[in-house]
Amino acid sequence: DAGITQSPRYKITETGRQVTLMCHQTWSHSYMFWYRQDLGHGLRLIYYSAAADITDKGEVPDGYVVSRSKTENFPLTLESATRSQTSVYFCASSQDRGNYGYTFGSGTRLTVV
Amino acid sequence: AQKVTQAQTEISVVEKEDVTLDCVYETRDTTYYLFWYKQPPSGELVFLIRRNSFDEQNEISGRYSWNFQKSTSSFNFTITASQVVDSAVYFCALSAYSPGTASKLTFGTGTRLQVTL
Numbered sequence: 001d002a003g004i005t006q007s008p009r010y011k012i013t014e015t016g017r018q019v020t021l022m023c024h025q026t027w028s029h030s031y032m033f034w035y036r037q038d039l040g041h042g043l044r045l046i047y048y049s050a051a052a053d054i055t056d057k058g059e060v061p062d063g064y065v066v067s068r069s070k071t072e073n074f075p076l077t078l079e080s081a082t083r084s085q086t087s088v089y090f091c092a093s094s095q096d097r098g099n100y101g102y103t104f105g106s107g108t109r110l111t112v113v
Numbered sequence: 114a115q116k117v118t119q120a121q122t123e124i125s126v127v128e129k130e131d132v133t134l135d136c137v138y139e140t141r142d143t144t145y146y147l148f149w150y151k152q153p154p155s156g157e158l159v160f161l162i163r164r165n166s167f168d169e170q171n172e173i174s175g176r177y178s179w180n181f182q183k184s185t186s187s188f189n190f191t192i193t194a195s196q197v198v199d200s201a202v203y204f205c206a207l208s209a210y211s212p213g214t215a216s217k218l219t220f221g222t223g224t225r226l227q228v229t230l
Binding site: 031033035040044045048050094097100104106107109 | 117146148150156157158160163165204206210211214215216217218219220221222223
């Protein structure tokens with residue numbers, strides 16, 4: 001199916017474990033983004049990527065790692081999960097730099113216990 | 114630095130009432146874009162509208178209308194004759210044009226709209 005898909009939709013993990021959230025888009029959009037949504041904060045940018053092998057930090061990058069070896073995939077890894085990383089994570093893509101807005105995935109609800 | 118303020122945390126209205134969601138933004142850039150997104154209870158983010166900083170015309174789309182005023186740095190969203198299906202969290206967002214790099218969206222904290230019968 002065309003679009004942007006995130007997996008898993010729900011994830012529970014333990015403190016200290018590594019977890020990877022997947023994001024896949026079928027449009028060959030150059031730009032991809034990861035946001036986290038927390039009550040009282042709206043959505044905050046974690047990392048973004050302008051193309052394969054080009055990534056950069058957003059507002060709240062600490063504790064996260066990203067990679068982009070292929071245009072269509074942009075996985076987000078929590079190297080050692082903490083409870084403060086309990087959140088809803090949204091991946092997004094854009095065909096231009098983002099000036100025309102993003103298309104968001106359905107989100108991954110991550111709980112760290 | 115960019116900032117978006119949605120001072121209304123929650124709004125409750127009865128169906129068929131009109132409701133306005135406020136959005137105030139801050140940016141030093143002269144070229145920027147403003148957005149509204151809707152997040153229904155199912156959780157996905159739905160794009161509603163985009164406005165660039167050079168276009169202050171108000172826009173109407175069915176029951177939805179948007180009022181952009183640069184003089185007050187506001188981009189307010191009005192729903193006319195609200196319906197239960199309008200119940201959602203609404204986010205206002207801002208991105209500044211940055212040549213050569215991604216335009217990163219800065220979101221407000223959202224306004225939860227509850228429409229009851």
